[in-house]
Amino acid sequence: MEEKERDKLLGIKTVGIREWVNNNHYNRYEATPYKALDVLFENYKFIDINRVVDFGCGRGRVSFYLHNRFNLPVIGIEANNKTYEEALENKISYGLKTKHTTAPVEFKCSLAQHYKIDKKDNCFYFFNPFSVHIFRKVVDNILHSAEKDCRKLDLILYYPTREYEEFLENSTPFKIVDEIRIPGEIDKREKFIIYRLREEFLYKDI
Numbered sequence: 001m002e003e004k005e006r007d008k009l010l011g012i013k014t015v016g017i018r019e020w021v022n023n024n025h026y027n028r029y030e031a032t033p034y035k036a037l038d039v040l041f042e043n044y045k046f047i048d049i050n051r052v053v054d055f056g057c058g059r060g061r062v063s064f065y066l067h068n069r070f071n072l073p074v075i076g077i078e079a080n081n082k083t084y085e086e087a088l089e090n091k092i093s094y095g096l097k098t099k100h101t102t103a104p105v106e107f108k109c110s111l112a113q114h115y116k117i118d119k120k121d122n123c124f125y126f127f128n129p130f131s132v133h134i135f136r137k138v139v140d141n142i143l144h145s146a147e148k149d150c151r152k153l154d155l156i157l158y159y160p161t162r163e164y165e166e167f168l169e170n171s172t173p174f175k176i177v178d179e180i181r182i183p184g185e186i187d188k189r190e191k192f193i194i195y196r197l198r199e200e201f202l203y204k205d206i
Ligand SMILES: C[S@@+](CC[C@H](N)C(=O)[O-])C[C@H]1O[C@@H](n2cnc3c(N)ncnc32)[C@H](O)[C@@H]1O
Pocket: 025, 026, 027, 028, 029, 030, 031, 032, 054, 055, 056, 057, 058, 059, 060, 061, 062, 077, 078, 079, 080, 083, 110, 111, 112, 113, 126, 127, 128, 129, 130, 134
């Protein structure tokens, strides 16, 4: 099914691209393909996940998909004002179409690096929203939150860059727990990597 038809089923509009002008750190808007989301969520089950944060949520496709399929609380953080407004419009039209879900869907217009991690946030989704420089700050905020409120934490990376991977591998207590490829894609980056916080980090002070 075409991306636009999948949007229609959810009552949203998320197809398209929006570039930033003169910004080397913030990446353009484009949504994770539905085909990739289908593959991810056949493999990744939300065990013990209380709320998912989509950093750089764009028009909200991932949030609506998750909410609709798993009835999970989700929050999307978006820096671009116009794109954020579109996510809010989608929230209205999605709400009209989808009445069976009870968990909240929220959007915040904010820089990801300024978002205060809530203790219920324990799964973080990234589809190349920004430079590794900003990614480092966001991961640092996540780790501070885990130090304060000890809990299981997962990161999901779609179409990851080498820089993101190297940073997580060499400079953080996250370990890879799964790598999910998209069948039929020859591009090596067409995959999801799931990282989980090592238990030693959680219990280091005990
Ligand atoms: C590749 S899109 C991903 C959209 C969505 N997560 C998805 O997978 O469908 C990246 C988004 O991150 C946003 N973004 C870029 N820098 C950001 C920042 N510092 N804080 C929050 N959002 C940012 C962009 O405006 C864009 O909408």
